[in-house]
Each structure stands twice: as C-alpha cells, then as structure tokens.
Amino acid sequence: MTQSTPKARHTAATSSTGETRILAEDKRADIDNAIENPRTGDLEAYSVDYLTRSWTGLDPKAAKDIAILDRAAKGQWSVVSQSDDDRLWTVALAADLCRCDQGSAAGRPGGE
Numbered sequence: 001m002t003q004s005t006p007k008a009r010h011t012a013a014t015s016s017t018g019e020t021r022i023l024a025e026d027k028r029a030d031i032d033n034a035i036e037n038p039r040t041g042d043l044e045a046y047s048v049d050y051l052t053r054s055w056t057g058l059d060p061k062a063a064k065d066i067a068i069l070d071r072a073a074k075g076q077w078s079v080v081s082q083s084d085d086d087r088l089w090t091v092a093l094a095a096d097l098c099r100c101d102q103g104s105a106a107g108r109p110g111g112e
Helices: 060-073
Strands: 010-013 020-024 031-036 043-050 052-057 076-082 089-094
Touching: 020 043, 031 076, 043 060, 052 060, 052 076, 060 076, 060 089
Parallel strands: none
Antiparallel strands: 010 020, 031 043, 043 052, 076 089
16 A cells, blocks of 8 residues: 655745744645735635635635635635735636537537
C-alpha cells in the first residue's frame, strides 16, 4: 500500500528563526487559491480543486463567509478582489450556462 503525500502546501516562515510551518495542505489535490487578510497578510482561507473547487476557512469569520457563499452561489466561486479593510469581497461565479436535456438534438436545448 502506498502512502499518499500532500500536494502543494501553503507554508509560512518565521523570519527570526527561519522555521517553516504548514498553514494548509490537502492530500487529494493542490491548493489552487488562497484568501489572505489584506492588512495582516494572514491566510484566512484556501481552496482545493478536486473534482470541484471547495473552500476551507482557517479563520472563524472567513469560514462563516464561505458557508454563506457556498449556499448562495449554488456552484463554484472565487474571490477576485478584496477591499483594503477586508469587509468587501468581489466574487466570480462559475455557472453551468447550458443545461442540456438528453432529448434535444445536438445536445443543446432547442438544437437541431
């Protein structure tokens, strides 16, 4: 049995000691996006794209915001930008624009 190794990790180094600590990792897939506090630079959340993108909040406020976005978005989303005070996020939604039913020709609704 082979042991799974973590993919891409999000790490931080302490400048005084040079010691590195792992802030986030996932054994299934690479971390593909991160949300950092614009004032402190602290990692607040990260996403992993394993079959679909899923977000993990490391900060209680970010975790709550992620839960709200997950319910409201009804699909995958990403943070595109943040206000300097971290109160506002601009979010991009990925939507399935073509909901094809099996009965339509050429696989498109109304297709011939």
